[in-house]
Amino acid sequence: MSRExxxxxxxxxxxxxxxxxxxxIARTLFDDLGVAGTALLRLVIAAVVLLVILRPSVRSWxxxxxxxxxxLGFALAGMNLxxxxxxxxxPLGVAVTVEFMGPLLLALVQTRRPLDFAWVVLxxxxxxxxxxxxxxxxxxxxxxxxxxxxxxxxxxYIVSSAxxxxxxxxxxxxAVALVFAAVLVxxxxxxxxxxxxxxxxxxxxxxxxxxxxxxxxYGLELxxxxxxxxxxxxxxxxxxxAAASISGLVILDQSLGVQELVALGMVTTASxxxxxxxxxxxxxxxxx
Numbered sequence: 001m002s003r004e005x006x007x008x009x010x011x012x013x014x015x016x017x018x019x020x021x022x023x024x025i026a027r028t029l030f031d032d033l034g035v036a037g038t039a040l041l042r043l044v045i046a047a048v049v050l051l052v053i054l055r056p057s058v059r060s061w062x063x064x065x066x067x068x069x070x071x072l073g074f075a076l077a078g079m080n081l082x083x084x085x086x087x088x089x090x091p092l093g094v095a096v097t098v099e100f101m102g103p104l105l106l107a108l109v110q111t112r113r114p115l116d117f118a119w120v121v122l123x124x125x126x127x128x129x130x131x132x133x134x135x136x137x138x139x140x141x142x143x144x145x146x147x148x149x150x151x152x153x154x155x156x157y158i159v160s161s162a163x164x165x166x167x168x169x170x171x172x173x174x175a176v177a178l179v180f181a182a183v184l185v186x187x188x189x190x191x192x193x194x195x196x197x198x199x200x201x202x203x204x205x206x207x208x209x210x211x212x213x214x215x216x217x218y219g220l221e222l223x224x225x226x227x228x229x230x231x232x233x234x235x236x237x238x239x240x241x242a243a244a245s246i247s248g249l250v251i252l253d254q255s256l257g258v259q260e261l262v263a264l265g266m267v268t269t270a271s272x273x274x275x276x277x278x279x280x281x282x283x284x285x286x287x288x
C-alpha cells in the first residue's frame with residue numbers, strides 16, 4: 001500500500017512506534033556496545049544511509065550553511081548520547097517523559113502566554129512526582145537529570161533544525177549534521193563500538209535502531225506533514241511518553257507504577273495543551 005493512501009495520523013503514530021521501539025532495542029545493546037558505542041554506531045549508520053540516498057552537494061555550501069549543519073550536529077550528538085545515558089539508569093517511559101520538559105520550556109520561552117505557563121507548571125508537577133521518587137530511592141536521580149539534559153538538547157535540536165531548514169534545501173543538512181554528530185560522539189564511543197568487530201551480529205541490532213529511530217520515522221513524518229496541519233502533528237507527538245512506556249514494557253519488561261503513570265499523563269496532557277494553544281508549536285519537531 002502506498003504511503004499516500006495511508007491516513008496521515010496513522011503514519012505519525014507508526015513513526016512514534018518506530019522511534020520508541022528503536023530506543024528500546026538500543027537499550028538491549030548497552031551491555032555489549034555500551035551507551036556511547038551504541039549511540040556512535042547508530043549515528044554513523046544513519047549518516048551513511050542518508051548520504052548515499054541524498055548525496056548532498058556540499059561543495060557549494062557557504063560558511064553559514066556549514067555552521068548551521070554543525071550546530072544541528074552538536075544538538076544531535078548531545079541529545080543521543082545523553083538520552084541513551086539516561087536509559088541505562090531509568091525506564092524508557094520515565095526518560096521520555098522527563099525529556100519532554102525541554103520542548104515545553106522552549107515553548108514557554110517562545111510564546112510567554114499565561115496558558116502556556118500553566119501547561120509547563122502541569123508538566124513540572126509530573127517531573128516533581130518523579131523527583132520525589134528519586135529522593136526516596138525508587139528512581140535513579142542521575143537518570144532523571146540526564147533525561148532532563150537530553151530534553152534541553154532536544155530544545156536545541158528544534159532551534160537548530162529550524163535554522164538548517166532556512167539555509168539548506170531539502171534534508172541535506174540533516175545528513176551532514178549526522179556526520180558532525182558522529183564525529184563528536186566518536187571519542188566517547190570508539191572503544192566500545194569495537195565490540196562489533198568481534199561480534200558482527202551486533203551491527204544488525206544497531207542498524208535496526210538507526211532505521212527505526214531515524215530513517216523510517218523521518219520519511220513517514222515528511223509524508224504526513226504534507227497532508228495534516230503541524231498542530232495535529234504536534235498533538236500526535238505528545239503520545240511519545242505513552243509509546244515509550246509500552247515499548248519499555250513489551251521489549252524491556254519495564255513496568256511503571258501508579259505515580260510514574262500519573263506523571264506521564266501530566267506531561268503528555270501539557271504537551272498536547274501547548275501544541276493546541278499555539279499555531280506553530282515547537283513540539284511538532286521530534287528528536288532523531
